[in-house]
Amino acid sequence: MATIKFWGVRGSVAAPITADDVSQKVLTALQAFHASLKTGNLSPEKFLESLPFSVRGTIGGNTSCVEVRCGDERICLDMGTGMRPFGNSLFPQMFENGGLTVTVLLSHVHWDHIQGLPFFGPLHINKETGIKNRWNFYGGTDWMSTAEACLRGQMDAPEFPVSWQEIKRATHEINASSVCDMMGFHVGAVKVKTRKLHHPQETYGWRIEYDGKVIAYSTDNEPYDPSCPDPRLLELAEGADVWITDCQYTKEMYEGKVGGVARHGWGHSYPEAVAETARRAGVKKTVLFHHDPASDDNKVLEIVEMCKGLVGVGQEVVAAYEGMEIAL
DSSP, X not given: OEEEEEEEOBOSSOOOOOHHHHHHHHHHHHHHHHHHTTTOOOOHHHHHHHSOHHHHOOOOOOBSEEEEEETTEEEEEOOSTTHHHHHHHHHHHHHHHTOOEEEEEOSOOSGGGTTTGGGOGGGGOOGGGTXXXXXXXXXXXXXXXXXHHHHHHTTSTTTOSSOHHHHXXXXXXXXXXXXXXXXXXXXXXXXXXXXXXSSSSOOEEEEEEETTEEEEEEOSOOOSSTTSOOHHHHHHHTTOSEEEEEOOSOHHHHHTTTTSOOOTTSOOOOHHHHHHHHHHHTOSEEEEESBXXXXXXXXXXXXXXXXXXXXXXXXXXXXXXXXXXXXX
């Protein structure tokens, strides 16, 4: 069985919920509770379930990090700030088993996709404690810098107090491999393939196949013609059971009709383009991801509704939120 868990879903920069946001949610919930007293008594649990997600929950503020479990293999898609809580979740199993193996697939090395690495707790466990961790990284920009150089760069002094070299010496095993377009390889029984995306500097989408199931991941991709999807993107998403994809803007935001600034060339997508790709690729479930840091919960859900109205019959569209799990 394959499972997916979302640890970080924001794009560009982390956007934590504010005290005012929480107060508004509490106020809205209390108003709904007051109204419910006129129609009947619900248990606290049932009342909570009756509230819309934008009131009882939140999309979350951490940047891109998605955990994929395929049998015994654990894959981490991107290393945004969501990698910190992901790492914290691994400690019990790591200590119980005497170590872990995690394969990290990087879309690209912009800050919002790598800044969680220094705060990935298990990375700092010394092998002399008997813990044998293995970290396998795939990514980088071959034309500028290798995968390892990109990982090391943000941890060089004076930006961070623990150097990459110190971590390498103290870790049982670290491997870093650079990728290229159309590259394919296996992680155990998991088949993995890359395709290059439209985003400033070198960026890759990932296709993961395991036990007859397909998971596609294409964060940070700009559609230059929403009515004619890039063949590389269609190849990634073709027949996917789950397609996790960038949908950071509405078309009005992208064109500058909202916000006053056109976002052409920024490397992100919008519902019209996502829906057309999902329709042509025959995607079963599209998960909108890499939400704009300026979009509150209601705005993200509005974008989901836009996309739902554009996709084909029988195709599901949902918003990724922190803690969401999908079992295949």
